[in-house]
Amino acid sequence: MTLLQISEPENQDNKILKRNLSIGIDLGTTNSLVAFVNNSLKPEIICDDNGHPLIPSVVNYSSKEFVVGKDALKLLDDVNTISSFKRFMGVSIEEINENFPTYNFVSENNILKIHTKSFNITPVEISADLLSYLKKLAENKLHEKINDAVITVPAYFDERQRQATRDAANLAGLNVLRLLNEPTAAAIAYGLENSTDGTHVVFDLGGGTFDISIVKLHDGIFDVLSTFGNTTLGGNDFDEAIANYITSLAINKNISCKDKRNILIKSKFIREFLTNNENCEFKIVLENGHAICGSMDHILFKKISEPLLNKIKICVHQAIKDSRLDIKEDILNIVMVGGATRMPIIRELVVDIFNKEPLINIDPDKVVSLGAALQADRLVNNNHIENNWLLMDVTPLSLGIETMGGLFEKIVPRNSKIPILVKQEFTTMKNNQRSMSIHVLQGESDLVTECRSLAYFELNDIPPMLSGIPRIEVIFQIDADGLLQVSARETTKNIESRIVVKPSNGLTNEEIRLMIQKNSLSRDNGFNRLLLEKQLELQKLIATIEDAVNQDPYVISENELSNIKNLLIEAKKYIHDSNINLIESIINDLSTKTENFAILRMNYHIRNSLFKKNILDI
Ligand code: ADP
Ligand code: MG
Numbered sequence: 343m344t345l346l347q348i349s350e351p352e353n354q355d356n357k358i359l360k361r362n363l364s365i366g367i368d369l370g371t372t373n374s375l376v377a378f379v380n381n382s383l384k385p386e387i388i389c390d391d392n393g394h395p396l397i398p399s400v401v402n403y404s405s406k407e408f409v410v411g412k413d414a415l416k417l418l419d420d421v422n423t424i425s426s427f428k429r430f431m432g433v434s435i436e437e438i439n440e441n442f443p444t445y446n447f448v449s450e451n452n453i454l455k456i457h458t459k460s461f462n463i464t465p466v467e468i469s470a471d472l473l474s475y476l477k478k479l480a481e482n483k484l485h486e487k488i489n490d491a492v493i494t495v496p497a498y499f500d501e502r503q504r505q506a507t508r509d510a511a512n513l514a515g516l517n518v519l520r521l522l523n524e525p526t527a528a529a530i531a532y533g534l535e536n537s538t539d540g541t542h543v544v545f546d547l548g549g550g551t552f553d554i555s556i557v558k559l560h561d562g563i564f565d566v567l568s569t570f571g572n573t574t575l576g577g578n579d580f581d582e583a584i585a586n587y588i589t590s591l592a593i594n595k596n597i598s599c600k601d602k603r604n605i606l607i608k609s610k611f612i613r614e615f616l617t618n619n620e621n622c623e624f625k626i627v628l629e630n631g632h633a634i635c636g637s638m639d640h641i642l643f644k645k646i647s648e649p650l651l652n653k654i655k656i657c658v659h660q661a662i663k664d665s666r667l668d669i670k671e672d673i674l675n676i677v678m679v680g681g682a683t684r685m686p687i688i689r690e691l692v693v694d695i696f697n698k699e700p701l702i703n704i705d706p707d708k709v710v711s712l713g714a715a716l717q718a719d720r721l722v723n724n725n726h727i728e729n730n731w732l733l734m735d736v737t738p739l740s741l742g743i744e745t746m747g748g749l750f751e752k753i754v755p756r757n758s759k760i761p762i763l764v765k766q767e768f769t770t771m772k773n774n775q776r777s778m779s780i781h782v783l784q785g786e787s788d789l790v791t792e793c794r795s796l797a798y799f800e801l802n803d804i805p806p807m808l809s810g811i812p813r814i815e816v817i818f819q820i821d822a823d824g825l826l827q828v829s830a831r832e833t834t835k836n837i838e839s840r841i842v843v844k845p846s847n848g849l850t851n852e853e854i855r856l857m858i859q860k861n862s863l864s865r866d867n868g869f870n871r872l873l874l875e876k877q878l879e880l881q882k883l884i885a886t887i888e889d890a891v892n893q894d895p896y897v898i899s900e901n902e903l904s905n906i907k908n909l910l911i912e913a914k915k916y917i918h919d920s921n922i923n924l925i926e927s928i929i930n931d932l933s934t935k936t937e938n939f940a941i942l943r944m945n946y947h948i949r950n951s952l953f954k955k956n957i958l959d960i
Contacts, residue, residue, distance in 0.1 A: 540673075548680040556667065
């Protein structure tokens with residue numbers, strides 16, 4: 343009897359291997375990491391050839407072949423090894439200031455480049471080189487070509503910085519599935535979507551930046567309520583605090599550049615050593631032969647770090663204030679992100695502020711990339727998601743357009759959840775106005791001059807109508823990556839014009855902070871948008887009456903006409919007055935005293951239009 347053949351059941355592993363592979367990348371200022379979701383559906387970091395998970399975000403260009411990470415650092419070539427380039431993403435040459443690392447910057451066709459021995463290179467290209475290194479690392483490990491990636495960005499990155507990140511990824515041959523906010527990625531890594539509804543804090547202290555985000559979970563949906571931070575506050579600043587202390591101990595103050603560098607390296611070592619030890623002895627021999635000896639314990643470290651800890655506290659309180667939460671009662675978890683949160687003084691500070699132990703079970707420097715990998719995997723393999731959760735992020739600054747008198751009209755307020763679509767109607771300023779210039783801005787002030795211009799576009803062919811009659815619908819649409827599209831539509835004739843905002847000149851993170859700060863200050867100082875609006879109302883009323891006087895002077899007596907003209911001369915003196923009540927009373931006075939003129943004018947025009955018409959034609 344011949345036996346029937348039964349084939350081997352398909353290996354479970356093979357089945358899983360057929361999943362589409364994708365990677366999650368934490369493109370950090372100090373370190374970058376790449377991760378993927380393995381066959382057990384767990385996120386896993388891909389290490390470099392020496393088994394290191396953290397790839398220093400540095401690239402060396404001393405020869406045609408660029409060198410990335412630890413190998414670049416080993417070259418000890420300060421001039422051609424570029425670090426912290428994430429801070430230059432989407433920044434123009436005019437925006438470089440003392441807060442940025444010092445490189446030999448050049449401007450080519452108004453594009454910011456860094457001069458190296460081999461060539462001048464843009465921050466986007468440097469990021470692309472780092473990203474292609476990470477892509478290759480993943481391909482070698484997974485033995486497969488990788489195209490799709492989720493890349494994380496700070497939550498407050500503006501349109502321009504997001505676009506620059508996207509451009510870098512495309513240059514590296516990566517298809518960006520999603521730009522994911524770093525705090526959101528951390529929340530995913532902790533699987534907070536599976537916890538009970540509530541609010542979580544993501545506290546991220548990296549090498550050079552501090553970010554705090556308040557994330558809310560409701561019915562499996564994440565929502566970033568607010569974000570705040572400081573772009574010049576990170577582990578490096580704590581290193582500097584130690585370095586300053588060590589320098590202050592030197593008897594001979596003649597300290598060379600090389601000494602300074604050595605002290606800083608030693609300071610970083612001391613700080614990281616203190617994470618797991620009570621005390622650190624040090625001895626640094628200077629070039630002049632003198633030695634600086636001492637020791638540092640937690641108490642001393644905390645004392646010299648006090649100003650930095652205070653800065654962190656200020657950011658935390660601002661974020662809490664923005665989210666309108668009660669700091670002690672409303673927060674379920676505090677997620678620690680960033681290598682510098684390993685410092686015990688930071689953990690103490692967090693417990694002190696929130697009265698709660700933070701979550702630290704996932705490595706703080708890996709958590710973002712692990713979350714990014716999970717998100718990437720979910721986006722390319724939708725079929726195996728049981729929890730079909732959504733993630734929402736927020737806009738870091740308000741977006742809107744310029745209106746009459748240089749006022750900024752906010753259409754999408756700061757901290758709005760994205761993706762978002764907001765419509766608002768506007769109208770023309772002049773009779774028979776045929777086109778309208780739409781000026782898209784980003785910022786927190788009521789004044790256009792204090793906001794950042796993102797783009798201009800025009801809406802033409804508006805049908806001729808009296809001012810105030812046309813309805814122009816302006817739509818702001820921000821996609822899940824934070825990219826903005828603005829369109830304007832004249833609703834009677836359905837004429838449309840649109841623009842995708844890819845600003846060449848956006849904001850630096852520091853500017854975002856400053857704008858937010860300045861706005862809350864100006865609000866505190868009683869800066870008055872209402873006043874500006876009243877001044878404009880008066881200007882408009884004067885212009886309308888002047889128009890009417892010029893068109894129909896004969897409908898009223900000469901005496902009344904001269905009274906109105908005098909009223910106009912008098913009213914014009916107050917169009918820039920800062921007394922809002924006075925302006926208001928002038929508007930009322932002008933309206934009342936020209937009422938008779940308006941009625942007579944209207945009657946005159948009605949009579950004219952009816953003249954010689956048969957009653958049946960009307
Ligand atoms: P970024 O997000 O800026 O790329 P990371 O999250 O990789 O930065 O954090 C880098 C910072 O973490 C550095 O300042 C480093 O000194 C600090 N760090 C790493 N490990 C430790 C440690 N064990 N103790 C204290 N600080 C640490
Ligand atoms: Mg980071």
